[in-house]
Amino acid sequence: METIVEKSLEDIFEEKIASEIRIEPKDWMPEKYRKTLVRQISQHAHSEIVGMLPEGNWITRAPSLKRKAILLAKVQDEAGHGLYLYSAAETLGTSRDQMFEDLLSGKAKYSSIFNYPTLSWADVGAIGWLVDGAAIMNQVPLCRTSYGPYARAMVRVCKEESFHQRQGFEIMMTLCNGSEEQKEMAQEAFNRWWWPTLMMFGPKDEESPNTEQSMRWKIKRFTNDELRQRFVDMMVPQAEFLGLTVPDKDLKWNEAKGGYDFGAIDWNEFWNVVKGNGPCNKDRLKARNKAQEEGAWVREAAMAYAEKAATREKKSA
Amino acid sequence: MMDHHTQPAHVLHELQFKTPLQEYSPEVRQLVFDYTLQLADTSLILSHRLAEWCGHGPILEQDMAMTNISLDLLGEARNLYQYAAELEGKGHTEDDLAYLRDAVAYKNPLLVEQPNGNFGDTVLRQFIFDTFHYFFLKELQNSTDHRLAAIAEKSLKEASYHIKWSSEWVIRLGDGTEESKKRMEAAIDELWTYSGELFEATPTEKALQELDIIPDYTSIKAEWDKHVAQVLQEATLALPQDQWMQSGGKYGRHSEHLGYILSDLQYLQRTYPGQKW
Numbered sequence: 053m054e055t056i057v058e059k060s061l062e063d064i065f066e067e068k069i070a071s072e073i074r075i076e077p078k079d080w081m082p083e084k085y086r087k088t089l090v091r092q093i094s095q096h097a098h099s100e101i102v103g104m105l106p107e108g109n110w111i112t113r114a115p116s117l118k119r120k121a122i123l124l125a126k127v128q129d130e131a132g133h134g135l136y137l138y139s140a141a142e143t144l145g146t147s148r149d150q151m152f153e154d155l156l157s158g159k160a161k162y163s164s165i166f167n168y169p170t171l172s173w174a175d176v177g178a179i180g181w182l183v184d185g186a187a188i189m190n191q192v193p194l195c196r197t198s199y200g201p202y203a204r205a206m207v208r209v210c211k212e213e214s215f216h217q218r219q220g221f222e223i224m225m226t227l228c229n230g231s232e233e234q235k236e237m238a239q240e241a242f243n244r245w246w247w248p249t250l251m252m253f254g255p256k257d258e259e260s261p262n263t264e265q266s267m268r269w270k271i272k273r274f275t276n277d278e279l280r281q282r283f284v285d286m287m288v289p290q291a292e293f294l295g296l297t298v299p300d301k302d303l304k305w306n307e308a309k310g311g312y313d314f315g316a317i318d319w320n321e322f323w324n325v326v327k328g329n330g331p332c333n334k335d336r337l338k339a340r341n342k343a344q345e346e347g348a349w350v351r352e353a354a355m356a357y358a359e360k361a362a363t364r365e366k367k368s369a
Numbered sequence: 370m371m372d373h374h375t376q377p378a379h380v381l382h383e384l385q386f387k388t389p390l391q392e393y394s395p396e397v398r399q400l401v402f403d404y405t406l407q408l409a410d411t412s413l414i415l416s417h418r419l420a421e422w423c424g425h426g427p428i429l430e431q432d433m434a435m436t437n438i439s440l441d442l443l444g445e446a447r448n449l450y451q452y453a454a455e456l457e458g459k460g461h462t463e464d465d466l467a468y469l470r471d472a473v474a475y476k477n478p479l480l481v482e483q484p485n486g487n488f489g490d491t492v493l494r495q496f497i498f499d500t501f502h503y504f505f506l507k508e509l510q511n512s513t514d515h516r517l518a519a520i521a522e523k524s525l526k527e528a529s530y531h532i533k534w535s536s537e538w539v540i541r542l543g544d545g546t547e548e549s550k551k552r553m554e555a556a557i558d559e560l561w562t563y564s565g566e567l568f569e570a571t572p573t574e575k576a577l578q579e580l581d582i583i584p585d586y587t588s589i590k591a592e593w594d595k596h597v598a599q600v601l602q603e604a605t606l607a608l609p610q611d612q613w614m615q616s617g618g619k620y621g622r623h624s625e626h627l628g629y630i631l632s633d634l635q636y637l638q639r640t641y642p643g644q645k646w
Contacts, residue, residue, distance in 0.1 A: 104424035111420045112630075115637035115646035116464045117413075117447050120420075121440060127423050128436040135429055173637055173646070223646075231644050339425065347427020349552065350488045353545025354428075360544065 069270055074200035077143040085269055088262065089199050090144050092271065094151045097137035098162035100130045101155070102336050106170045107179055115173055122219050123176060129212045136205040143201045156341050158328065165252050167330030174227055174234075174241035180220015182242075182249040182287070188213050189283045190253065193273035221290070228294045235295070242291070243299045250314075251322045253280040259319075285311045390455055391515060401514060401582060402456040403573050406466065407476035407619060409449035413467060415481035415498060416442035417630055419491070427488050434534055438495070441527040448520045468638035472627045479618040480563035482627045486556070489542050489549065493556040496535040496600070501567045503532040504592040508584030517582070536600045543604025550605070557609055565614025568593075574619075 061080040068075060075081055104127050111127065114120035138148045154160035165183055170176065191213065194206040227238040254260055254276040266272040274282075284303075291298050302315035325333070393401060419439035426432025450463035480498060485491045506528050509521035542549040568586045570578065577583040601608050617623065637646065 101429070108424035111423055112417060112633040113636050115468075117443065117450070117467055119646055121443050121447070124420055124423060124436055124440055124443070128433055128440070131424075131429055131433045131436070135433075226645060230646075231641070233641060234644060343425045343427065347488065349546070349548050350427040350431075350542070353542050353549030356549075357541040357545040 069198055072198075072270075074203065075198050076200045084265070085271075086144050088266060088269070088271060089202065090141055090146050092266075093137055093141040093144075093202055094146070094154070095161050095163075097134045097141060097151065098155045098160055099166065100134035100137060102162045102166045102340065104130050105336055105339055106166055106168070106332070107176055109170050110173060110176050113173070114176075119223070126180070126216050126219065129216065133209045133212070136208055137202075140199075140201040140205040152344070156337070156344055158337060161326065163252060164322065164325040164330060165248050166336060167325050167333045168244070168248055169332050171244075172237050172241055174224070174237040175245070177220050177223030177227060177238065178241040178245040180216050180218075181224050181290075182220070182245050183252065184213055184217040184220055185287065186249050186252045186283055188217060189279050189286075193279075196270075196273060198270040224294055224296075228296065238294070239296055242296050246299050247317065247321075248325075250280055250284070250317055251325075253277070253283065255319070255322070281311055284314050288312055397580065397582075398456055400573055400576050400580075401517075402453055403476070404577055404583065405449050405453040405456065405517070407573075409446045409453060409466070410475045410477040411481055412442040412446035412449065414475070414477045414627070414630060415495075416440075416446060417634060418481065418483075418485055419495075421485055422491065431488075435491070438527075438531050438534065441524070441531070445520065445524045445527070448523070452516050452520065464638070468635045472623050472631055473621040475623065475627060475631070476619050476621060477627075478563070478566040479615055479624055480560070480566065482618070482624060482630060483560060483563060484626060486559070487552060489552040490556045490559065492535055492538040492542060493553065493560050495531070496539045497560060497564045497597075498567070499528065499531040499535045500593050500596050501564075501589070503528045504589045504596075505584070508589060511584070512582055513580075514582050532596075536596075539600050539606070540604040543601070543606040553604070553606055557606065561609045562613060562615045566616035566618060569614075569616050569619070571619050 062082065065075065065079070065081055065085075067073075068079070075085075107123065107130075108127050111120065111123055114123050138151060141151060142148060151160065155162065165186075170179070188210060191206055191210050195203055195210055197203045197206065224238055224242075227234040257263060257275045257277045260276050263272060263275055267275070288298060288303065300315045302313065304313055305311075306313045324330070328334075416439045419435045419442070422432065422435045423439070424432065426435060446467070447463055450466045453466055454461045454463060480494060483490075483494055485494075503525070506521045506525040510518050510525060512518040512521065539553065543553045544550070568590045570586060574583060574586075578585050598608055
C-alpha cells in the first residue's frame, strides 16, 4: 500500500519538475532531492559567510573613503546573502545552528576560492571581477532552479552580485589606468586568481558525480564545463580591454567551436584545497570558530533576556 | 530583531550637499574648518573601529548591524571632510584630509579610538557615543551654518537608529546572564572615563558656541545624563560615580591606539603617494 502512495507522490513531483512548476517547502520531494538541496544551499550560504573574510581583510586598509564604503557595503551584502540562503535551507528542515555547526567542525564545505589569501589591494578588485563574475555565471541559472525558496533567494543575490562585479572591474580598471606599480599590482593579482577562479565551477563533468541527477531535477541547468567555457569566453576580452595578460600560454581562440581553448587546470591543487590543505583553510575556520566561541556569551545573554522579558510580560498581563 | 540595521545597505553616501559656502571672516572660517574636521575625524575613527568587526560578529544579524552603523558614520565623515575641504579652499579632497594627516592632527575624542574589546565593550562605547551624537545632532540641525545643519539633519535619522540599537543591547546584556552583566560592568569601568571629554568644550568649540554656530553642551549633557540613567537602570547596571575623566583627543593628544588605526587606514596612500584608486 505504502509504495503505491509513495509512487504517486513521486509522479506528482516528477510532473512538476517536467512542467517547470517550482517545488515548495510543503510539497513532497524525494529524500535525495532534499539532501542535495540542503548540501548545495548550505554550502552556498557558508561560502558567503567565509567569503566575507578575505575581502574583509582589506576594509581597514581600503585606499580611499569611497572604496572603504563600497567594500564595507559589499562585505555586508555577503552576510545578507548568507542569511537569505540559510533561511532557504531552513525551509528544508535543517536549522541554521546545525548548518553552522557543520561549517565550524569542517564537515560542511564552502567554495575553495576563499581559501586563498588577499595579499594586495588589487586582490579586492580581482575577487570582485573574477570571483563574483564566476559566481554570477553559476548563479544566474539558479534563479530558475526547481526549488522555489532557493530560486527566489538567488534572484535577490544575483541583483547584488552584479553590482559587486562592477565594483571589482572598476577597481581593476583604475589600477590598470594608473601607475606602473598599480598595473603590476593588478597583473600579479590576476595571475594568482585566474586559475583558482576557473576551479570554482567544480570538477570536470566526467568527474562530477552529482551533476547528472541535479540536471535531471533541474537544480542545475548547465554542467560545470559548460559554465567554465562561457566564463573564459566572457573574461578573455575583458582582460584584453584592461590590458592584462591571461596567465595561460595555451589560451587561443578556436574558430570552429566559437570559443577559447585553454590550458589544463591543475586538479591536484583543486582537490588538495578541497581536502583542507589550501593556504588559508585553517585560518578561515579558525576565524569563524573564534567569532562563534567569543559570541557565545552574547547569544546566551540575548536569550536569557528574551525569556525574562517574556515572563515579565506574562506576569503583567 | 529584524530592523533597519539588518537590511543590507546598498545606498552609498555620495556628494549631496551642493549649497554654496557661507560668507565668513577668515578667522571664523578657520574655526568652522577646525571644528568640522574634528567632527569628521570622530565619525571616521569610530566607523573604522566598527568596521573591524565586519565578518567577526557574535551573531550574523549583529555583524550586519555594526557594519550598518559603521557605514552611516563613514557617510557622515565623508560629508564633513568634503565640507572641510571646501572651507579650507586649498584644493584638498576628503581623502587628503583623512589619509594624509598624522595622529597629532586628528582631533577626535579619546572614546572613539578605544579598542573594540569584546562585544559588550563595543556596545558600551557605542552607547556612550550614540547618546551624545543623537542629542548633539538634534541641536546642530539648528546651526546658523547651513551646511552643518543639513549634514546634522541627514545624520540624525541614522543616529536615532544607532541610539536605539546600542541602548537595547546595553539593556539586554546588563539584564541578561550573570556573565553578561559582569562584562558590562567591566566595560563601564573601562570606558566611563572617556565620556566626559565629549562635553568638554575646547577654545574652538567655545568660540563657535558664542557665535551660535554650534550648540552649547549644557543641555545636551542633561539629556545625555537622563537617557543614560534610564537605560542603565533598565539594564540593572549601577550608574557610575563621578570620577576622573580622561581628555586630550580634541587637542591631538591621543592614546597610543590611534597611531595603529592610522597606519592601517593610511597604508596605501602613504606607500604609493599621489595615485588614484
